[in-house]
Amino acid sequence: MNFLKRALKNITRGKTKTILLIITFFLIGNLVIVGLGITSAAENAKTKARMSMNPVVNVTTDYSKWYEYVEGLTEEEQQEIYDNYAQNFPYITEEMIYQLMEDDRVKAVNALSVNTLYAGDFEAVPLNNEREQNQESNGQSCYMDEFGNEECVEYEYENIAIKSNMYDNMIEFETGMFKVMDGRFYTQDEIDNGSPVCLITEELAEYNNLHVGDTITIRLAGKDMIERFKDFISEEDTRLNLEIIGIYRTEKKVDEGAENFNWMDKYESPYNLILMPTPSIVDSQIRMNIAQQKYWNQMYGNGEEEIDENYDRAQWMTISSATIMINDPLDVENFINDHKDTLGEYRKFESDNTTFKQMSRPLDTLSLFANIIVWIVVVNAIVIITLITALTLKNREYEIGVMLSIGVTKAKIVLQFFIELVIVAVLGFTLAVLSGSMIAGKVGEVVMDYQVATEDQYSDEENNNNGGIYIGNELWNTNYFTSITQEEILEEYEVEISPLIIAEIYILGLGVVFLSILIPSAMIMRFNPKKILMSTN
């Protein structure tokens, strides 16, 4: 009859006491499960919702901070800034992006330049909207000349869009928006060398019977411009021959139901989007720009203004914002914290974390309260079980005295009492696990409904904040952030008593039992068999 068997006999034969203790542990267990279940469900809902969002971060110039700084300067200092604006403006530099890319968490970087240009030896995919049916491929721009006569100039509409990147991956390929169907994406070497390569859409390839390895020509100027600028740039120099190295599929479709569909230009069609490295187009852009300046100088200046033909190529490749995709949505905040100091004062990271945090506030509050409940219950449980055990010891002094008199060690006595409590606690907590998930679910729902109602009532204005995301023409301002509503986050809320929570409850329970037995153990250690037996005899 060792201490383990004695513990079992005591539990099974002292039924009333055992049942009362089981009920105590059951009640404690329920409260703990409710707390842990709600906390875990809230955290899970947040995690699931966050995981469904793109892990993207915008690196951008902090315009408001920059302008505030400039406004705070003296006029002379301001003039100095404006005189060398390109050098002084806090652009996002290539070095900064490369530094960020060294972080293993970075999956893709979009530092894009967008240009609307002209198809050279191929046709843009038609939209078949009213504008095309009316055969409006040219526009007309009219103005009054110096003699008051109206002058009209016809110009050709741009029909293709170029998105060029300075890095060898694009977020769209990571999110599945784009997928290379044939060939490949351009490499960092091709970017660095400014290789004339490009990727076109399946639709554009099919429409023009183009394949990987073919070469297409794009024009940087419309026919009217070529005619006007012919004294300053050759037609050849306005053309750019690009080798097709990849054909990609885009999930973007032309929205024929869109309000402006009938007035859309061809370049707005996702099928007419060509992808290429930024450095591959920069030289042509520079030449075109110089020609434009010369033309305007001749037309409207005195023709003597000197045009600086030595453009700083690097300056043409500065960017005002880039979007970085990392590998884990849950790591966005850490990524920002790890790198925010490297950006300097007038640049910043933008993420949808702020929005997410606001949206998930009801869950946070719920989680916080649930956590508080858990700790209050645990502390109370320790006190209650300690008191119960200490009181029980008073009734079991005689038994302890008897055991000591026959030489049972005090450690074995403590161990027996500890095991008795553990068994009772396990039984109580097991019952609590069965009922706790239902209770936790109900309590969670009620509290969260109340939370959501309160949030709706008081925080509507705050929730309108979309995290600083600029909504404009999508071609230039692609929003890589995932829009998510509070309802979507809360929909993920589901109380589930996972094996992890069950393990947590048992570990917590054992901890409570262990702490609760400490004081009674100290009491046992002070017991003297003679005193006990003399008093009882």
Add this chain to the structure above:
Amino acid sequence: MATILKLENLCYGYVDGGFKRQILENLSYEFEEGRFYTILGPSGSGKTTLLSIIAGLDKADSGKIYYRDEDIEKMGLGQYRRNKIGIVFQQYNLISYLTALENVEMAMTETENKIPKNQKEVAYALLEKFGIVKSKADRLVSKLSGGEQQRVAIARAIASNVDLIFADEPTGNLDTATEQEIIKVFKNLTEEFGKTVIVVTHSNEVSKLSDSRVLLNEGVLKTME
């Protein structure tokens, strides 16, 4: 005969109401193996205190106790109680939520003495020897009569295969008939089992049957003629 327990200059006293009361005063005595001793003495002479000390439940203020020439303090009182002696109390002192059999088994489990492997059978047999049949052995001790409980207590005392049994007023709670039966059991412990039994008692019936009657008076033990 060899000495099983030797008491050497035992002193024990306590302070009561500001006055020191000396219970044992340089008490020395030797108990021989295989004998049945009764310790007699007037009320308040310190019989139970003496028993507590020689049974290792308490410590003397000074002096030594040797069990077969081994100092029990050096041996460790817990170990002494566990492996060398058995104690029978007036109130039986059995564990109420255990059966008679389990009470006996507990002593067998706790001791480091050699116990047969078929512990349960041995315990049943031992109980039966003291008049507790199997059906009663499986009952909770609280369901047994006083006499039966005391038999269980005696069985438990010798279950750990010890040679020295102490008893404190073992018949104090029993009627005359049962008292006679229990005295026989104790007598039997020496005669059949060869144990040394030291009983503290007021009872003349018990002392009459003992091999040696020892008087505790004014803190000193003396063998009575």
